[in-house]
Amino acid sequence: MSAATAVSPEQVLQWLQAVPDPEIPVLSVLDLGVVRGVEWEGETCVVTITPTYSGCPAMREIAQDIESVLRGHGVTSTRVQTRLAPAWTTDWMTERGRRALAEYGIAPPAERAVDVSGILRRADMPAVACPLCGSLDTRLVSGFGSTSCKALYRCGACREPFDYFKTH
């Protein structure tokens, strides 16, 4: 696209709605809250993202997917840069993202960002509603589920196990 800079950052953000979290495909990177900004540097579209967890292996894929989606819209030069501070929090997840998680069978974060100014214990964990039947009679099975960002729960009412997207 010769007039790349004619595309507004808002338009680019709209396109990024089509970039899914590779681990949780119902969640776009916008809904996940990892896109911190879009700007043009000459003909290059610079997308700033923040990693979710320090070791999350999805971040590299997300960067590649952003480039390929923008290329599909004619943006030939894209740079995805990482910014650490302020650290990502699940508070940045959109309402649409939270609903999509629940519909997908993953309980969304049950509270606002965790206070890390002191050491918390298990008793401080919030009540998590079962995404399948809505019951609060749920129990933590393991502090981690299939990925770093999730914990494994089981519902006492419908007996189903489910993933919980941890508040972070």
Place this chain on the structure above:
Amino acid sequence: MDKTLFQYLLRLGDGDLILAQRLGALIGHGPILEEDMALANTALDILGQARMWLTLAGEIEGAGRDEDALAYHRDAPQFLNPLLVERPNGDYAQTMARQFFYDVWHYYLLQSLAKSADERVAAIAAKGIKEVAYHVRRSSDLAVRLGDGTDESHARMQAAVDELWRYTGELFTDDEIDRDVAARGLGCELASLREPWLAHVRDVLQEATLTVPDEAQAYHALLRGGRQGRHTEDLGYVLAEMQHLQRAYPGAAW
């Protein structure tokens, strides 16, 4: 080059890297599937932090070494991790006692480093502490479950605590590098972490019906030096496994 900051960052990165490698060796060997997954994910968090510390160390060194060069192409005497993290996985009590002692220390360390005058250090620490706050909660709870569990788990956990306690003194022993970065507001004096560490560890061990070892036992003259590059023979085995591929096929990529 800021040589002391470079070495300080290696200490931070190496502690995380070696512990992550130890935990990684348990994948597929955990006592139950849920613990297996939890250890793997804890390892992943810590490995991610190690990568950030080592990448920053390489930038500060300015000699073209990236995280991989630092992880795969240094020998044991160049590794600056505390000895605690190179202790073998042992039984699950030993794995969790090591994790518990490290997590509590790691938490207070990152809390302090989040206030570093170097914004790159502060950013990595502020990000990492969110993960470590979760690790320390998990390992504290498991210490209680194992300590206040069956007679067998209690005895094993007490043995693990007594054994690994001797390696905890090193976590609070400053040398000229620590003092230099602390004086410049970049890092912190480890001795200042001792009191909050001990307070939390005491609380948890007491809740776990375990006996808190004597403080003096933590400072064994021979059981320190990892942060200066003097290691136990165990580190050699960890590195042999971790570095094998890059040593046999330097620069291999896929």
